[in-house]
Amino acid sequence: MKQIVTRFPPSPTGTLHLGGARTALFNWLYARKNNGKFIFRLEDTDLERSRQEYVDQILCAMEWLGLSYDEGPYYQTKRFDVYREFAKKLYEAGKAYYCTCTPEELDAMREKAMAEGGKPKYDGRCREKKLPPGPGAALRLKIPLTGHTSFTDVVRGRITFPNEELDDLVILRSDGTPTYHLAVVVDDITMGVNTIIRGDDHVSNTPRQVLIYQALEEPLPVYAHVPMVLGPDKKKLSKRHGAASVMEYRDMGFLPEALLNFLARLGWSCGDQEFFTREDLVEKFSLENLGRSAGVFDADKLLDLNAAHIRAASPESLQEPLLYHLRKMGLPEPAPAALPAIIRTLQPRSKTLAEMAEKAAFYLRPEVAFDEKAVEKHLNTEAEPLLAAILDKVSRADFGDEKALEAAFAAVMETFSLGFGKLAHPVRVALTGGTVSPGMFEMMQALGKEKTLDRISDALDRIRTGRGFRA
RNA sequence: GUCCCCAUCGUCUAGCCUGGCCCAGGACACCGGCCUUUCACGCCGGCGACAGGGGUUCAAAUCCCCUUGGGGACGCCA
Numbered sequence: 001m002k003q004i005v006t007r008f009p010p011s012p013t014g015t016l017h018l019g020g021a022r023t024a025l026f027n028w029l030y031a032r033k034n035n036g037k038f039i040f041r042l043e044d045t046d047l048e049r050s051r052q053e054y055v056d057q058i059l060c061a062m063e064w065l066g067l068s069y070d071e072g073p074y075y076q077t078k079r080f081d082v083y084r085e086f087a088k089k090l091y092e093a094g095k096a097y098y099c100t101c102t103p104e105e106l107d108a109m110r111e112k113a114m115a116e117g118g119k120p121k122y123d124g125r126c127r128e129k130k131l132p133p134g135p136g137a138a139l140r141l142k143i144p145l146t147g148h149t150s151f152t153d154v155v156r157g158r159i160t161f162p163n164e165e166l167d168d169l170v171i172l173r174s175d176g177t178p179t180y181h182l183a184v185v186v187d188d189i190t191m192g193v194n195t196i197i198r199g200d201d202h203v204s205n206t207p208r209q210v211l212i213y214q215a216l217e218e219p220l221p222v223y224a225h226v227p228m229v230l231g232p233d234k235k236k237l238s239k240r241h242g243a244a245s246v247m248e249y250r251d252m253g254f255l256p257e258a259l260l261n262f263l264a265r266l267g268w269s270c271g272d273q274e275f276f277t278r279e280d281l282v283e284k285f286s287l288e289n290l291g292r293s294a295g296v297f298d299a300d301k302l303l304d305l306n307a308a309h310i311r312a313a314s315p316e317s318l319q320e321p322l323l324y325h326l327r328k329m330g331l332p333e334p335a336p337a338a339l340p341a342i343i344r345t346l347q348p349r350s351k352t353l354a355e356m357a358e359k360a361a362f363y364l365r366p367e368v369a370f371d372e373k374a375v376e377k378h379l380n381t382e383a384e385p386l387l388a389a390i391l392d393k394v395s396r397a398d399f400g401d402e403k404a405l406e407a408a409f410a411a412v413m414e415t416f417s418l419g420f421g422k423l424a425h426p427v428r429v430a431l432t433g434g435t436v437s438p439g440m441f442e443m444m445q446a447l448g449k450e451k452t453l454d455r456i457s458d459a460l461d462r463i464r465t466g467r468g469f470r471a
Numbered sequence: 472g473u474c475c476c477c478a479u480c481g482u483c484u485a486g487c488c489u490g491g492c493c494c495a496g497g498a499c500a501c502c503g504g505c506c507u508u509u510c511a512c513g514c515c516g517g518c519g520a521c522a523g524g525g526g527u528u529c530a531a532a533u534c535c536c537c538u539u540g541g542g543g544a545c546g547c548c549a
Contacts, residue, residue, distance in 0.1 A: 156477090202543090230542080267484095291483095304498085
C-alpha cells in the first residue's frame with residue numbers, strides 16, 4: 001500500500017482560525033495515524049492580500065497546537081516555474097488556450113448568463129481563436145462542453161456535476177502568475193499528496209480540479225470534504241463571532257490539547273467518547289467517522305473540555321503555560337519549587353489558565369488583598385481567640401504532613417467546641433483575603449509555613465490594634 | 472438565479488450504509504438533590520430531538536420521492 005500523504009495549505013491572507021485549525025488537525029491526524037506524511041504549504045499566490053505577518057501567525061499557531069509537519073513550509077510564490085511548466089504542457093497539448101477578454105467583457109457575460117437564468121460563466125469566445133501567448137492574455141483550461149465530471153468523496157459518496165455548469169477557468173493570469181486551481185493541483189501532484197481533507201466549501205471547486213488532473217493525465221487523490229464550522233448564528237465562523245483565531249485561545253487560557261479535542265469532536269466522533277488526549281486522537285481517528293453536517297461552535301463545551309484537560313494534566317506540565325498568564329497579569333513569580341503544589345490546589349477549580357492565574361494571585365501577592373465584606377463577617381473580635389489558638393497549634397505543626405494540620409485544627413475545635421466551619425472561615429480570610437479558596441490544608445501546604453503563620457499573625461494584629469484592613 | 476451539499480434534544484453527537492434490540496443513547500448548557508470548611512470536583516435525578524408530507528414494508532430515525540429550511544460555490548481570491 002502506498003504511504004498516505006496529506007497536507008494543510010492555508011493562504012496567508014488572514015490568521016489561522018478555528019475552521020482552518022480543524023482541517024489541519026484532521027490532515028495531521030490521518031497522516032500520523034497511518035504513518036504517513038503531513039505537508040505544510042502556504043498558498044500565497046495572491047500577492048495583493050498575502051502578508052508576512054499572517055505567515056508568522058500561522059506558523060506560530062501550528063507550533064502551539066503541536067501540529068508538526070514532515071515537509072514544508074512550501075511557498076507557492078517560490079514555485080512559479082513549476083506551474084508555468086505544467087501550464088505550458090497543457091497549452092502545447094491543445095488543452096488550454098489564451099484569452100484576451102477584458103474584465104468588462106467578462107462582467108457583461110456573467111450578467112447576461114444570469115439574466116437568462118443560468119450560471120454566471122465565461123462563454124468560451126476565445127476558445128477557438130488560437131490566440132498566441134502575450135501580454136494581456138490569460139491561459140484558460142479547455143473543459144468538456146457536455147457530459148459530467150464526478151469524483152468520490154469519502155464522506156459524501158459520489159458527487160457529480162454537469163459540465164455545462166462549469167466554464168473554462170483561468171489557470172495562468174495575464175501577468176503569467178498561476179491561479180489557485182492550477183497551483184493546488186500541480187503542488188499536490190508534484191508533492192505526492194494523495195489524500196485531501198478540506199472544508200466542504202471546496203466541493204464545488206473540486207470538479208474543476210478534477211478536470212485539471214484529467215487534462216494532466218494524473219490519478220485523482222482521495223477526497224474527504226469535512227463540514228464547515230459555523231458561528232452561533234449558523235453562519236460561517238468569522239471574526240464577528242468573537243475569537244476566531246487560534247492564538248486568541250492561548251491568550252484566553254486554553255490548552256492546545258483541549259482545543260484540539262474540541263475541534264476533533266466537531267464533525268467527528270468515536271462512539272460516546274468526549275475526552276481525548278492527543279494520543280487518543282491519533283489512535284482513534286478515521287475518515288469513516290467524519291460527519292456530514294455543519295457544526296456550530298459552542299464556547300461552553302470548549303470551556304468544559306478545557307477544564308477537563310486542566311484537571312487531567314500533571315501540575316508540572318501546567319507550569320510553563322501558567323507562568324505565561326501570571327506574567328501577563330504582572331503577578332510576582334513564585335519559586336519554581338512551590339508552583340506544582342499551588343497548581344495542584346487550583347486544577348479542579350479552574351476552567352482556563354487565565355482563571356487559574358487569577359486564583360493563584362493570593363498565594364503570590366506579598367500583601368493579602370482583603371475583601372471588605374469577608375473581613376467584616378469573619379475577622380472580628382470573636383475570631384481573635386480562635387486565630388490566636390490556631391496560630392499556636394499550627395506553628396508547631398509539620399507542614400509536610402496534612403494530618404498534622406488537621407490535628408491542629410481538631411485541637412482548637414475541641415477547645416472551643418466549634419465545628420470546622422466556624423474555625424475555617426476566619427482562617428481562610430486571614431490567609432486569602434476572601435471567602436473562596438482551595439481546601440484548607442492543601443492550601444496551607446501550598447502557601448508554606450512561613451507565609452501561613454505570617455498571615456494569621458498579621459490578621460490577629462489587625463484585629464487587636466483595630467488597624468484597618470485594606471484591599 | 473443556477474448548480475452542489477446538508478437536515479436527530481438549545482448546542483456537539485451515537486444510531487442511518489447492513490430497517491425491528493430506539494416511545495432514540497452520551498456530552499455541554501440549564502434545573503433539582505447528594506457530598507462538603509468555602510468555591511470547585513465528583514455522584515444521582517430532571518428537562519429536552521428523529522423538520523413536514525407522501526410512499527415502500529408485517530415493521531422506518533434508518534430505504535425512496537416531494538416540500539421546507541440551512542449551508543456552500545459560481546473571480547485573471549484562495
